[in-house]
Amino acid sequence: MLSGIDYFVVVMYLVGIMVLGLYFARFVRSADDFFLCGRSLPFWAVGMSIVATDISAMDFVGVSGQSYRFGISVGNFDWLGSVPAMLLAAFIFIPYFWKAGLYTIPEYLGRRYNDGVRAVASMTWIVFFAVDLGVLFWAAAVMFKSIMGWPHWFSIGATAIVIGLYTFFGGLTAVVMTDVVQMIIMFVGGATVVVVGLYHAGGWGGLTDKIAAMGEAYQNHFELIQPADTQTPFPWTGILFGLTLVMSNAYMIGNQAIVQRCLATKSVWHAKASMLCGAFFKMFIPMLVMFPGLIAVAMYPGMEDGDHAFPTLVKSLLPPGLRGLLFAGFLAGLMSTIDSILNSTATLWTKDVYERFLKKDASKRHYMIVGQLATVVLLIFGVITSPLSKQFPGIYVAIQTFLSFFQGPAFSVLLLGMFWSRATQWGGLVGLVGGISTSVLLYIFKDRLFTIEDPFLYVSWWSFVAGVLLNMVVSLATRPHPPGRLAGLVYGLPKTPQSSCEAAVC
């Protein structure tokens, strides 16, 4: 339980973030301001915001739980699962998107393929983000319950109200600038647990010695690369094919919540630099979220549920004051992810669905209000669906499972669209829908098809392959787009006046 000083730290944090977020409401006058900050952001703010968006309650609770069970191989998600993809995004994809003046990734797919692909991609992201919100709220409730003893529904409601307010009024500017502060608090809070935990575990040497002495079951706890036939969810084959080649690229290049803030930077150099800045900060994330699980292995072996490792450490190791700081860090991680998802989903709904299919040519203020209303609806949906997370054994695995359903197919469509001029609108549509269907089928029959505990990495890879093959076969069987239609949309093709975002074909 928290003491008086802890409550003071947490309340100061909440009030500070609220004031900061609402301060930026004064700069929001139109849809451009609400969704893209008027394209005025510097690289460092966006880089820090990418990291803050990426790290969440899921990481503090879920990754430490996974590292408790499986060791440091879970760190692959933040190292291999980020850096190569962020380099690819920085130097190839982001400059293209930025120069095209996009709001959303499905908007690119709509220009490259057709409105059908755009609608499917956008609706899929909207559904994923909405489900993701529920998972995040549940993670928050687990933490609140463990540390403060609050009932689940009270925790979820309180979190939703605080985040909803500044996201509603401040738009992406408030989201990004609060993310900057939240990332700093997260790093300080997370580092506090690691430093205090390592001290109690006897330092790094003491930690490794204790775990090594625990027997054969723990012999791979300090190996990043796991055998192909491991029973953990992280065989090196899955890490290479599923994570490095597909999921990480799909996440860093195709994830609206990540890419949108890069599109809001003030120049194309800032857009590229923001990704590289984010990649640098991402290197430190595993140390903050993975080490607590390892420390818990040494200090509290035999826990039934690894997801309790992090809360147990906080409760037992941190003194009053520091516990509040950590809790603020935890809240920061949670809030920075949820506010980003809210704003990005509202952008997807407003730009890809509402503006495109329901009401064209309205004023920018009208679209801003639509975005704000979408924020409220999403918030309510996330709260209502949060108990679904209970159905899944590990919180982190649950979100990876959701991701693996469509990350592979979505990336296949994006990749072929960018690099293969022969890809057609029908190829893109069939590739996307067929790939997602493949994911669902693979997951339904996973017990018969796969040997590892949770094959989300393999599902991601094979659904990507299915998406590529279907796209190629159907594209070759259908009429190609005229070259002028693709200029500026496919890598290597010349940029003609028809290719700019103002062109009628766009």
Add this chain to the structure above:
Amino acid sequence: MLNFDWLQWVSLTMAKAVFLALFVVSGLLVLMIPKASILEGVENPRWWHNLKLWALGVLAIIFTIYFIF
């Protein structure tokens, strides 16, 4: 096949080398990017605007981590 059983003969050392090679190849590709593209959008270029240096720095760190663990 779906489980990549056909790659089980690959040793962990060789698998680790694959990942290290990935970082090296990424670094080489970064070096091949034209300077004009790197500095696009910068009015008065300074040495720290060279994003190749940023990318190589990040790759050096991750290479070290995977080399050790």
